[in-house]
Amino acid sequence: MTYHHGNLRKALLERAAAVIAEQGVEGLSLRGLAQDLGVSHAAPSRHFRDKVDLLRTLATEGHEALGRYTFAAGNQPDADPLEHLAALGRAYVRFSLEHPAYYRSGRHPEVAAQADDALKEAYGKRMEALLRATHAAQAAGWRQDAPALHAMIFGLAAVRGLAALLHDPIFRGHVGDADPGALIDGVMRLVIDPAAVRASAPAEMVEPGEITAGAPDAAS
Amino acid sequence: MTYHHGNLRKALLERAAAVIAEQGVEGLSLRGLAQDLGVSHAAPSRHFRDKVDLLRTLATEGHEALGRYTFAAGNQPDADPLEHLAALGRAYVRFSLEHPAYYRSGRHPEVAAQADDALKEAYGKRMEALLRATHAAQAAGWRQDAPALHAMIFGLAAVRGLAALLHDPIFRGHVGDADPGALIDGVMRLVIDPAAVRASAPAEMVEPGEITAGAPDAAS
DNA sequence: TCTCAATGTAGTCATTGACTACATCGGGCG
DNA sequence: CGCCCGATGTAGTCAATGACTACATTGAGA
CATH class of the missing domain: 1.10.357.10 (Tetracycline Repressor, domain 2)
Structure with a gap:
């Protein structure tokens, strides 16, 4: 954490997600992100x-x-x-x-x-x-x-x-x-x-009384 | 159109709509709007x-x-x-x-x-x-x-x-x-x-068999 | 006619994104 | 072993923008 951050890219993404969750995309600023992470305002540009x-x-x-x-x-x-x-x-x-x-x-x-x-x-x-x-x-x-x-x-x-x-x-x-x-x-x-x-007419066999009965063939 | 615009408020809304249609809300700027309409950059603040x-x-x-x-x-x-x-x-x-x-x-x-x-x-x-x-x-x-x-x-x-x-x-x-x-x-x-x-059982009278007929074309 | 509220202008500041030049780190190569 | 260089981060700068303040102009009504 001295000069190089370690994993700034990941940290930026995580912090950005937190900000967006709180304030929406409109509340996101690259400089604010950098400040939150304790790096210079230009650091994010190395990753995005x-x-x-x-x-x-x-x-x-x-x-x-x-x-x-x-x-x-x-x-x-x-x-x-x-x-x-x-x-x-x-x-x-x-x-x-x-x-x-x-x-x-x-x-x-x-x-x-x-x-x-x-x-x-x-x-x-x-x-x-x-x-x-x-x-x-x-x-x-x-x-x-x-x-x-x-x-x-x-x-x-x-x-x-x-x-x-x-x-x-x-x-x-x-x-x-x-x-x-x-x-x-x-x-x-x-x-x-x-x-x-x-x-309507079902293609597979469906009993008209069962509601959520199992049709076994669940084609992945 | 000399000093007072006439109907700047309406003009701002119309121009803003045109810009948004072209470039989205992100492309909208109040100063750009003012410039497009030939008024000073602070004029929009009189109306919004x-x-x-x-x-x-x-x-x-x-x-x-x-x-x-x-x-x-x-x-x-x-x-x-x-x-x-x-x-x-x-x-x-x-x-x-x-x-x-x-x-x-x-x-x-x-x-x-x-x-x-x-x-x-x-x-x-x-x-x-x-x-x-x-x-x-x-x-x-x-x-x-x-x-x-x-x-x-x-x-x-x-x-x-x-x-x-x-x-x-x-x-x-x-x-x-x-x-x-x-x-x-x-x-x-x-x-x-x-x-x-x-x-299912219709409340109004509906003839079964007709699928999409009867409804006058909802064109226009 | 004079006043004043409405409307527009000019100037300013903080924030932001984006750019450039420089500094530091660390791994691979001689 | 030490140097070199790409990756990463820093500092400085600029233009665009939103928002604010003080001032200017207009025109309608008292």
Whole structure:
């Protein structure tokens, strides 16, 4: 800690995440970060070309972490494809609440406008995983009438919008006391909508009385 | 135009909207605005206390305009409550594409964090109108099993999320050529889901078999 | 006509991002 | 073993910006 810091890059990312969680991206300043870590104001430039570069790095990490988080949440071995998809959606929203810095940096307009290959690839991997899960759910009877792309975007829009609402102080002020957990479950039930699957003709065999019974073939 | 501008306040709002539409909120500067309009750098402070005050004014105008826009789009006299709700949703997303400055200022985190009474009221009016439309749709058989609040938030999250996706360059890059209009229609069909209503017991008389017929094209 | 509130101007300061030149450290190579 | 050089951090600087203060101009109404 004398002249060289040790791992300034990592420290910058961690401190930035803490600041963003507290004050949002708008409250982040490179000079403030340097001061917090006890280095000179120019030190961060050795690790990040500019402010967007730091945010983009955080955003890329966030997409990768979100991928692991949703994978872990959706990987219950006994879940049928519909429950799997619902679990992915619930995990997405919970992740946004538990890791606000990842959420905010990942959706910052400057970052999206200046995305690099690493960020695009991390984003693309999530989309591919989601599309696979969507296909599996459709094969199990969910929204079979819709194009897979529309069905995927429908689910993605719902969870992204719900996360946005839960991060929006104006919305939070209007719905008042609502418990986020109950809201997430309730909304995701409307997105996945097992009743509609049972009402239409299911592709796999589903007994019309069982609600969440196990369709064993959960295609990873 | 010699010493006094005439209507600087209005000119500032209009120019700000144009800048935001082009470069986003991040590209907006009060001094740049003043220069564009040929006034001194301190002139804007006579009409807006600070930058957030200007954005908040734009956001409030935007919520009011969105209310009128959706009301106009959803007010087809012969539409049933489900089509009405779907029209509101489609209008929301179209509005966000046609008026990006209203959309972006209205969802800026600084603005949401520093909302004043006027903004909260404009927001609340939209929520009330949406809740009424949701109640009507539920009375007509839509998602009757869900609490009205959950059903409303489900629809709101879907359209807000879809708008966010359509404004996100990374998403746009991944879905490629997709036509926004077709996407909006396709996703809203999944949100409103007339088939599920007809499959369960409808409150109003609905003939099973017809899928998308009957509704006059909600073009315009 | 005179007054004064509304509106615009000029000057200033602190903060911030970004750039350049210089200092220090430490590992690999002669 | 010692030197060299790339990596890392420092100090200084500049332009852009938001926000503040003091002053100037206008025009409507008492």
